[in-house]
Amino acid sequence: MTGLRYKWNYRQFVAMGNSNVHNLGIPPGKGPHEVGCTDLMVGHTVQGTFLRLYYPCQTLATSERPNWIPCREYFNGLADFMKLNRVLSERTFSYLFGSFKIPAAWDASLKADGKYPLIIFSHGLGAFRTLYSAICVELASQGFIVAAVEHRDESASATYYYKEKTGQKTHPPHQNLRPVSDNLEEQWMYYRSLKLGENEFSLRNKQVKQRADECIRALELLIEINSGKSVDNVLLSQFDWSKMENCMDLCRIAVMGHSFGGATVIECLCKEVKFKCGVALDTWMFPLDNEIFPSVKQPIFFINSEKFHWAGNIVCMKKLDSETIPRKMITIRGAVHQSFPDFTFMTGNWVGKIMKLKGEINPHIAMDLCNRASLAFLQRHLYLDRDFNQWDHLIDGKDDNLLQGTNLTVLQSAI
Structure with a gap:
């Protein structure tokens, strides 16, 4: 009974911090387009491609909005990543976050409106494909197709693939994760912690290379879909992929x-010239080989929080400075590392600050600055005919809530 009482009191404690729960939730896109989303898994094994696609859509009044956290295994993965008890954490996470929806229409039809520019998005360490929906929804509402890859390098807190059934009795599949074939069963892959005595750079460097390869495979898959090639989605879906042809x-x-996805951005730019530019949010530079930096020829925009970085991390970013290739950096005052994922919108003010999910800046202001600066940069370097240049000043840190460059003092000799 003591344990149950503790759990109940803990939930009461968290609920008190979320007393303005009606104000919580992922903000909808501010652009002119309604947003749809769907999941795509091609190849049922661990070597396949898995992503969440966001796109401008045609919505219906009956359109369903997907759960922000797709199923309980993702709560378990978050608990493992945070080194928390699974049973207690699952109940707490489910209570706190289980009712939230992504502000996008599930499996809605693509809106035919010319050709949309494309963005591949890479999540951070311990995250997964749905946790950056505020950014992805906003970009889609502004007329982009965004593919949020779920990485299978054991850096996601949880992900899954399928294997063929062996005839043994298995658990029934989740209703929202059902594969097209009854002969497949889920295989869950959780975050892998560093082993005792293991060299962290060796692990993270191997992972960032795999992550870049997964992003490039996702891009190649979308290029094939754009060409009209039929897609074999492992997941049951009502989405009509043929509408993606030539879009x-x-x-x-x-x-x-x-974060780790920011490092993945740089690795992707080195490996694939089809990426015309990169936007790296609060990048964790540690996994990267410095030797690749001269091979990166595309523009890069570093958008940093004020509280995450240290001198060595900024020194690595500054090594990518170039006299001929645009490299920009801004810092959002009062922002923290978790100002970029969706969690910052899911907790009340003081609980959010205790859990370091919120900084001193209003999370909606921080996200608007991040998104608008990103859109201005994308217009400039993808040569878009849009009105995002109204936010060009943000690229140079010209706002009361921004700094040009970094808030840290970095000696030129260190670079």
Whole structure:
């Protein structure tokens, strides 16, 4: 009984911090387009491609909005990543976050409106494909197709693939994760912690290379879909992929990511010239080989929080400075590392600050600055005919809530 009482009191404690729950939730897109989303898994094994696609859509009054956290296994993965008890955490996470929806229409039809530029998005360490929906929804509402890859390098808190059934009795599949074939069963892959005595750079460097390869495979898959090639989605879906034919502007492709995903951006730019530019959010530079930096020829935009970085991390970013290739950096005052994922919108003010999900800046202001600066940069370097240049000043940190460059002092000799 003591344990149950503790759990109940803990939930009461968290609920008190979320007393303005009606104000919580992922903000809808501010652009002129309604947003749809769907999941795509091609190849049922661990070597396949898995992504969440966001796109401008035609919505119906009956359109369903998907759950922000797709199923309980993702709660378990978050608990493992945070080194928390699974049973207690699942109940707490489910209570806190289980009712939230993504502001996008599930499996809605693509809106035919010319060719849309394309963005591949890479999540951070311990995250997964749905946790950056505020950014992805906003970009889609502004007329982009955004593919949020779910990485299978054991850096996601949880992900899954399928294997063929062996005839043994298995658990029934989740209703929202059902595969097209009854002969497949889910295989879950959780975050892998660093082993005792293991060299972290070796692990993270191997992972960032795999992550870049997964982003490039996702891009190649979308290029095939754009050409009219039929797609074999492992997941049951009502989405009509044939409508994606000839809808992407393959001359205007960018890569974007947060933290470990920011490092993935740089690795992608090195490996694939189809990416015309990159937006790297609060990038964790540690996994990267410095030797690749001279091979990166595309523009990069670093958008940093004020509280995450240290001198060595900024020094690595500054090594990518170039006299001929645009490289920009801004810092959002009062922002923290978790100002970029959706969690910042899901908790009340003081609980959010205790859990370091919120900074001193209003999370909606921080997200608007991030999104608008990103849109201005994308217009400039994808050569878009839009009105995003109204936010050009943000690229140079010209706002009361921004700094040009970094808030840290970095000696030139260190670079």
